[in-house]
Amino acid sequence: MSSQPNNLWPEDFGVIAIVPPVVILKEQAGVLSRMTKNIVEGEVRSSSLAPGGQFYHTLGLVAPALGGYRYELIGIYHDIQLYPADVVYLLGNTRETAHSEEELKDILRNRFADDRTKKIISALIAQSSVQSA
Numbered sequence: 001m002s003s004q005p006n007n008l009w010p011e012d013f014g015v016i017a018i019v020p021p022v023v024i025l026k027e028q029a030g031v032l033s034r035m036t037k038n039i040v041e042g043e044v045r046s047s048s049l050a051p052g053g054q055f056y057h058t059l060g061l062v063a064p065a066l067g068g069y070r071y072e073l074i075g076i077y078h079d080i081q082l083y084p085a086d087v088v089y090l091l092g093n094t095r096e097t098a099h100s101e102e103e104l105k106d107i108l109r110n111r112f113a114d115d116r117t118k119k120i121i122s123a124l125i126a127q128s129s130v131q132s133a
Contacts, residue, residue, distance in 0.1 A: 016082075018082055018083065018101055019101050020082050021057060021076045021078055021082065021083075021085045021098075021104055022044060022046055022055070022057045022076075024101070024104060024105065024108070025044045025057055025059045025074070025076065025108075026044050028042060028059065028108060028112070029041070029042025029043060029044050029059060030042065032061075032121075036121070036125060038064070039063070039064075039065065039124070039125050039128045039129070040061050040062070040063055040121055040124045040125060040128070041061075041062045041063075041064065042059060042060070042061065042062070043059070043060045043061075043062045043070065044057055044058065044059055044060075045057070045058050045060065046058075049077075052079065053079060053080055054077050054078065054079055055077070055078055055079070055080075056075060056076070056077050057075070057076045058072055058073075058074065058075045058076075059072075059073050059074040059075075060072050060073060061073055061120065061121060061124060063124045063127065063128050064128075065127075065128035065129075066124070066127055066128055069124070071120060071124070072090050073089075073090055073091065073111075073117065073120070074087065074088065074089060074090065074108070074111060075087075075088040075090060076088070076104075083098065083099055083100055083101070083104070084097050084098060084099045085097070085098045085104055086098075087104065087107045087108070087111075089111045089114070091114070091116045091117060091120065092114070092116065
C-alpha cells in the first residue's frame with residue numbers, strides 16, 4: 001500500500017484569458033484617484049453573496065478631506081464564470097448586463113461620462129477644496 005495517494009487531478013487547469021470585473025473596477029478606481037490627485041479616490045469593495053455563489057463588487061467615490069465620505073456609484077454582480085455581469089448604476093438605479101469584458105468596459109465608460117457622475121465628482125472636489133482651505 002502506497003503512503004502517497006494517487007493524484008487524480010489534471011496537470012494544469014487551463015488559463016482564463018478574461019479580465020475579471022473586479023480587476024477592471026480596481027483599475028478605474030486607480031485612474032480616477034490619479035486624475036483628481038486623490039481629492040476623490042475610487043475604492044472597490046467586494047463580497048460574495050449567498051445563495052447561488054454570486055460575487056458583488058462596488059465602486060465608491062471617497063473624499064478623504066470630507067472625513068472619508070463615500071458615495072456608491074456602481075455595483076457589479078456576477079457568478080463564478082465572471083460573465084455575464086450585471087452592472088447597477090446606483091445614481092440612476094439602472095441595470096445593464098455585460099456579456100463580455102468589452103461590453104463591461106463600454107457600460108462603465110458610458111456611466112462614468114454620465115452628467116450625474118460628473119456632477120457628483122465635481123461636487124466632491126468643490127467641497128473637498130473648501131475643507132482644505
